[in-house]
Amino acid sequence: MQIFRLKDYKVIPKLNIEMSSELFKLEQYIVNHSCDIEHWFRTQWQEHQAPFYASVDLRNSGFKLAPVDTNLFPGGFNNLCETFIPLSIQAASIAIEKICPDAKKILIIPENHTRNTFYLEHLSCLCNILQKAGLEVRFGTINKEILEPLNLKLEGNKSILIEPIVKKNHGLVVNNVDGSSFRPCAILLNNDLSVEIPSILENIDQTIIPPVHAGWCTRRKTQHFEYYNAVANEFASFSGIDPWLINPYFEKLNGLDFHEHKGEEELFTKVELLLQKIKKKYDQYQIRHEPYVVIKADAGTYGMGIMIAKKAEDVLSLNRKKRNKMSVIKEGSKVTEVIIQEGIHTEETIEGAVTEPVIYMIDHFVIGGFYRVHTTKDKDENLNAPGMHFIPQPFETSCLMPDQGRPCDDEANRFYAYGVIARLALIAAARELEDNS
Incomplete structure (x- = not known):
């Protein structure tokens, strides 16, 4: 997978269509009532422990702003703006104090594909944050094939030492x-x-963060979005908006076998009904876009096991290549469960290339983010695919608080709004982990 980072890139994403009145009201509310919103968040964090870290993929269609995925084992710290490293260090210090107040040493267990250069750069950045938070950091692998310490070189005379545990x-x-x-x-x-x-x-008697039940072997996207649905409804009640503006519809389907065509008729029916449900909302708000759904492995990751359907018939006409793509995901895991999620067009572009924001958090603090950019994908396609690249959050301030003296659709204010929506997903993840512990 080709992934690269553009450093010191200061281009601001452009929203290509005029924002709908309803979404504009939402952004206006978020900016002008930030004190009320931050107080509401504080009450939530008094009741729930935020995950140690997380990233949330968002999409802005101009008429809808919503998360499409929440990652509790984020990579990509190397794609964040270096300006906000001090904020990350402070957030990490607070997170560690909550979980393990006397912590002095920490062991990071990375993914097994440790030779991926970009992932190694991410590990180096994560290590730097934790070290500056006052921790001694080592990397230990659960890959049984690594029996001796493995020293992996990075640019700038840096290296990562991966050791057996x-x-x-x-x-x-x-x-x-x-x-x-x-x-x-x-x-x-x-x-x-x-x-x-x-x-x-x-x-083992050591604290594991996040807990092991946050892993995809037990966690499901549909379960997360059930929790998010509840949080979105609470926020909508609090703010007086239609929850659909920040919440993608979804359905769950089990018992699939793409190779054997098993479950296809039920998938056809669920896709058809969900498209009709989306179309009713489009008609309500006079939206002219074509509805679509994204079918994803319910325990998926790395952008694998994903397909787009604009009509129900699309799921009945898969060729062999598409069936193979949908049948297995990371490390050969077979796909038998999927989430059928409302597709959200991304109307943001950078120099004509479609883009979507990814928001990063440590504990309950937004520490920055980046834009995932793809030059060969359309606004209704998956951008987490080979050929993508990343542009760090290009603002001079952290966007932790809005500037009420500037327009609501000012870029920095918009990023603050993104942080609010991402934190709603973080609350959902916190409740999800608590209830499944």
Whole structure:
């Protein structure tokens, strides 16, 4: 997958269509009532513990602004603007104090595909944040094929040392060359556990963050969006908006086998009904776009196992290549469950290329974000695909608070609104993890 980062890129995304009156009212409310909103968020965080970190993919169609995915094992810290590193360090310090107040050492467990250069750059940035928050950091792998320390080179004379981990006295340790061992106070997972919870992570007395049940082997997108649906309704009641403006419709389907054509008729029916439901909303708001749905593996990641349907018949006419693409995801996991999610057109572009914002959080703090850009995709396609690139949040301020002296659709104010919607997804994730612990 070709992924690259453009440094010091200051182009601001352009919204290509005139914003609908309803969405404009929403942005206006968010900017002008930020004190009320921040108070509402504080009451939520008094009741719920935010995940240690998360990223949320958003889409802005000009008539709708909503999350389409929430990642509890975010990569891509290397794509964030370096200006906001101090904010990240402060947020990480607060998060660690809550989870493990006496923490001095932390072990990061990365994904198994550790030779991906861009992922390694992400690990280096994450390590830098935690080290500056006062932690001694090591990387330990659950990849059984790595039996010796693996030193991986990065640009600028940097490197990442990935080491095997062993279980000792009900805890995970990394053995040192001198015979001693590094025993962390906490384990930070940056591995989304797509296949299973490894036995080495079971029955240990160290704090694991996020908890192992946040992994895709147990977590489901549909479950997350059920929680988000509740949060969106609460926020809509609080702010007096139509919750549909910030909430994508979705359906769940189990028992699929794309190779064997199993479950296709039921998929056809669910897609048809969801498209009709979306069309009614489009008619209500006089939206001229063509409705579409995104069918995704319910436990999917890395943009794998995704297809677009603009009519129900699309799911009955898949060729072999598309069936193979939808049948398996990361590490060969078979797809039998999908989320059928309302597609949200992205009307933001950078120099003509479609783009979508990705918001990053540590604890309950927005620490920045970037724009995912794709030069060969359309506004109704998946941008998390080969050929994408990233542009860091190009603002001089952190956008943690809006500037009420500037227009509501000012770019920095808009990014603040993005942070509000992303934090709604974060609340949903917090409740989801609590209820499934």
